[in-house]
Amino acid sequence: MKRFLTPVPAPDPTSPGQESVWNFPRPARIEPVTSRLKVEFAGRVVADTVNGFRAIETSHPPSYYFPPSDVDRGLLRTASKRTLCEWKGGAAYFDLVAGTRVSEDAVWSYPDPVSDFAPITGYLAFYPARVDACFVDGERVVPQEGSFYGGWITSKVAGPFKGPPGTAGW
Template identity: 45%
Template sequence: MRPEPSPVGPGQESVWDYPRPPRVERVARRVLIRLGDEAIVDTDDVVRVLETSHPPVYYLPISAFADGALTSGEGSSYCEFKGSARYFDVSGGGQLRPRAAWTYPRPAAGFESLDGRVAVYARDMDLCTVDSVEVMPQPGRFYGGWITPEIVGPFKGERGSLGW
């Protein structure tokens, strides 16, 4: 059963207005990620994926990450829309976060703009910002969306959201 969307204020967007299947869009935003007191990526080459009930997932060029920040991680997963994903371990400032990022090496049709890009779980980093605003991670261990003040839910991953 679909929950009641939260009210949308000026300058906000509801995840319940996002499409399914998801939409990919380039955005004029700056993303900074810090781990172990080290900036591991700082870029304005940003693409986001919008999917009903999920906060945006930000995809950044693999080439924008600091040398050695991304190393091949264990496992894989599959998205019915984007295809097969593989994981990265993320390192920075003497810290290591296993399986904290993922990529689609051969994205499915319609998601080709994700090729050569990586998304990072905000919950595993010391700091993630979008335009200098700190993000909150999407609830739940599976999900990788980033919540900023202009995004309203409720969000998939919250308690009771399994059936959405």
């Protein structure tokens, strides 16, 4: 039996058209999306696509991955940060730089993900809390809490969401 550091909460009720993050799979998986995804930083559109992927995992709002061709790569600077995801593999990070504005480690990518995540090889994901705004089909995203997580919360997903203090054991 798996033990949790903190009690796992009951899922929030869902409204019509919503998904519960508690019905998302574990391990994580990716799915193509045709929603319009957009990221803004320093008065510029950094990324804009209808050809993205979303990663979904139990208790997490989705994170979204943009094809490199739909990102203004001139605003990216390679960062030294590297992390390892138990599902996707090793991630590389980028800073966003626009004029005098810099957002460190605002973007991540999997240059060589495990085979189940091969479709997002080289795709770019953005931390909503480290940019000025992110949108899904025109709806402004609320960033997932916590400095480690990069989930995008919209009215289409119901929580509670992992990230705030006390949720690390979920």
